[in-house]
Amino acid sequence: MSNAAGGLLLELEGSPARRRKERIVRGIFFALAAMSVVISATIVLALIQEAVQFVGAIGVGDLWQRGWFPRRGIFDVRTILVGTLVVTGIGMLVAAPLGLGAAVYLSEYARPRIRKLLKPILEIIAGIPSIVLGVFAFSWINPQIVDRFLCGDASFFNLGAAGVGVGVLVTPLVASIAEDAMRAVPMSLREGAYGLGARKRSTTVKIVFPAAISGIVAAVIVGMSRAIGETMVVALAGGATGGSLFSADYCQPGQTMTGAMAALAIGGDQVKGDVSAFQSLYFVGLVLFLLTLGLNVLSGRIVRRVRKKY
Amino acid sequence: MKRVQAKPLGTLSRRTNRATDEKVESRPQEQKTSEEAVFDVQDLSVFYGDFRAVRNVTLAVSQRNITALIGPSGCGKTTVLRCFNRMNDLVDTARIEGNILYHGVDLYESRVDPVEVRRRVGMVFQKPNPFPKSIYDNVSFGPKIAGFKGSMDDLVEEALTKAALWDEVKSRLKESGMSLSGGQQQRLCIARAIAVQPDVILMDEPCSALDPIATGHIEDLMQDLKNDYTIIIVTHNMQQAARVSDMTAFFTAEVNEKQDRRTGVLVEFDHTERMFTNPSDERTENYVTGRFG
Ligand SMILES: Nc1ncnc2c1ncn2[C@@H]1O[C@H](COP(=O)(O)OP(=O)(O)O)[C@@H](O)[C@H]1O
Ligand SMILES: [Mg+2]
Numbered sequence: 334m335s336n337a338a339g340g341l342l343l344e345l346e347g348s349p350a351r352r353r354k355e356r357i358v359r360g361i362f363f364a365l366a367a368m369s370v371v372i373s374a375t376i377v378l379a380l381i382q383e384a385v386q387f388v389g390a391i392g393v394g395d396l397w398q399r400g401w402f403p404r405r406g407i408f409d410v411r412t413i414l415v416g417t418l419v420v421t422g423i424g425m426l427v428a429a430p431l432g433l434g435a436a437v438y439l440s441e442y443a444r445p446r447i448r449k450l451l452k453p454i455l456e457i458i459a460g461i462p463s464i465v466l467g468v469f470a471f472s473w474i475n476p477q478i479v480d481r482f483l484c485g486d487a488s489f490f491n492l493g494a495a496g497v498g499v500g501v502l503v504t505p506l507v508a509s510i511a512e513d514a515m516r517a518v519p520m521s522l523r524e525g526a527y528g529l530g531a532r533k534r535s536t537t538v539k540i541v542f543p544a545a546i547s548g549i550v551a552a553v554i555v556g557m558s559r560a561i562g563e564t565m566v567v568a569l570a571g572g573a574t575g576g577s578l579f580s581a582d583y584c585q586p587g588q589t590m591t592g593a594m595a596a597l598a599i600g601g602d603q604v605k606g607d608v609s610a611f612q613s614l615y616f617v618g619l620v621l622f623l624l625t626l627g628l629n630v631l632s633g634r635i636v637r638r639v640r641k642k643y
Numbered sequence: 644m645k646r647v648q649a650k651p652l653g654t655l656s657r658r659t660n661r662a663t664d665e666k667v668e669s670r671p672q673e674q675k676t677s678e679e680a681v682f683d684v685q686d687l688s689v690f691y692g693d694f695r696a697v698r699n700v701t702l703a704v705s706q707r708n709i710t711a712l713i714g715p716s717g718c719g720k721t722t723v724l725r726c727f728n729r730m731n732d733l734v735d736t737a738r739i740e741g742n743i744l745y746h747g748v749d750l751y752e753s754r755v756d757p758v759e760v761r762r763r764v765g766m767v768f769q770k771p772n773p774f775p776k777s778i779y780d781n782v783s784f785g786p787k788i789a790g791f792k793g794s795m796d797d798l799v800e801e802a803l804t805k806a807a808l809w810d811e812v813k814s815r816l817k818e819s820g821m822s823l824s825g826g827q828q829q830r831l832c833i834a835r836a837i838a839v840q841p842d843v844i845l846m847d848e849p850c851s852a853l854d855p856i857a858t859g860h861i862e863d864l865m866q867d868l869k870n871d872y873t874i875i876i877v878t879h880n881m882q883q884a885a886r887v888s889d890m891t892a893f894f895t896a897e898v899n900e901k902q903d904r905r906t907g908v909l910v911e912f913d914h915t916e917r918m919f920t921n922p923s924d925e926r927t928e929n930y931v932t933g934r935f936g
Binding site: 519543 | 776
């Protein structure tokens with residue numbers, strides 16, 4: 334090897350110190366990533382472990398009877414599952430049309446100036462603390478909407494008001510995700526439709542909406558996950574802080590999974606000392622986690638299936 | 644330029660009864676025999692806000708002809724083309740001065756519905772833009788929204804055949820239009836435009852995203868389509884204009900009054916052959932002989 338080539342090799346080797354630094358940085362980031370995985374895994378494992386102990390203690394058969402009264406050792410999962418479904422269902426009946434409608438308006442119809450005005454308003458609604466919405470739900474939504482139009486003789490606290498409140502809560506979320514999806518549809522597709530003599534309505538309904546369908550489905554499912562996980566509105570407006578009989582009547586008080594957990598954890602149900610009641614917290618938490626996980630997986634599937642088609 | 648007497652609004656008006664509005668019959672009868680222009684552009688200027696993108700364009704587009712708009716990038720070819728089907732209405736800041744008569748009707752008269760205009764004046768875009776739908780649904784989209792009642796299968800086949808695409812796609816009409824090659828996609832877009840049985844087809848650099856073989860396909864296709872349709876094509880490719888068009892309008896961009904932007908002007912409008920062999924303007928000659936600079 335000539336001298337010149339030797340010098341070049343030395344240059345090409347670069348600085349060992351820099352390479353070492355690179356390795357250290359990489360190590361730090363790996364540790365951070367690993368830590369978040371470990372934390373998540375620990376939480377899930379703890380959930381599973383306590384939940385299994387809980388089911389073992391009270392027996393699987395006891396998960397299917399007579400309502401949710403942890404104080405009396407009655408843990409009917411169906412009661413709070415149905416409560417969650419009723420609240421989520423009503424919530425989505427409110428949030429899907431309102432949110433998607435707002436998204437269509439903002440993305441397709443609103444002039445830029447109006448959109449600039451409306452988007453922050455949507456964000457303000459999204460920023461309302463859920464406890465405020467909870468108060469609003471039982472003090473205004475219940476008498477003015479639920480009692481007046483839906484029930485006639487509703488109780489002061491009921492699942493209906495909680496559902497509508499949750500709907501208002503998730504509407505901005507649905508609107509914002511769906512609007513992003515529709516605005517991502519290239520302008521050239523709209524122009525193609527207009528160029529064929531399509532009006533705005535057919536362009537929106539037949540071109541933009543189908544092209545954005547995966548994002549729109551995702552918006553609805555994310556909204557649903559959020560509705561299922563919502564606690565405060567339900568705890569305030571849904572009633573039934575203690576326990577609840579099995580009922581799907583939205584005019585009556587009821588308990589959701591989140592509401593039940595809140596009541597258990599803050600001791601509103603005076604079960605602090607009761608071991609199996611305390612463990613039921615983990616069990617309900619696990620069910621909630623699985624439900625939300627299932628929805629996320631489902632939304633991923635739908636998005637992929639729809640994409641593949643086109 | 645001969646000023647054409649504006650005729651009373653016929654089928655372009657919003658109040659037209661769609662049920663009796665048969666596309667083919669709706670074209671004015673006299674056009675088949677007279678020399679009358681399909682489009683008569685009179686002293687057209689187009690503005691985006693305060694910016695005048697094109698000024699003082701006067702030209703006439705005749706029936707069953709191919710008219711090419713050529714010129715360097717940014718001279719306003721697309722802008723002018725999009726005036727013919729009121730596509731510029733979609734741009735908030737855009738407005739025009741001057742007149743465009745379509746079969747004698749003032750295209751920008753307040754009673755004229757742009758949607759009715761676009762059903763008669765179709766458009767093929769620079770970048771192929773098939774809908775994310777099946778090949779069949781791409782073609783049937785236009786007729787469907789126009790309330791077409793006849794046999795859709797026949798119409799789709801006819802449009803795809805005219806667009807020289809039928810043989811390549813007949814066995815997979817259910818597949819996505821996006822699964823086709825670029826050249827096929829552009830022919831699908833042409834089929835889509837043909838399916839609404841327009842009077843005129845506007846093409847904005849339809850081959851700019853295609854390879855030479857696909858370009859050849861589309862150019863051959865245009866010669867066939869000329870028998871049934873009036874075609875206006877934008878191209879920055881002079882050879883293409885020379886190969887396919889009957890009439891050519893050469894645009895260029897000149898520094899505007901305020902000296903800050905360049906405004907498009909029509910330099911020359913003439914038979915393509917004369918334009919390329921014996922142009923009357925020096926700027927045209929420089930451009931077509933490649934000495935543009
Ligand atoms: N939507 C628009 N808003 C503002 N200016 C535009 C718009 N479209 C085109 N222009 C401007 O108008 C001029 C002509 O553009 P265009 O018609 O696209 O030219 P060409 O098709 O000949 O390349 C350019 O200066 C361009 O920047
Ligand atoms: Mg252009």
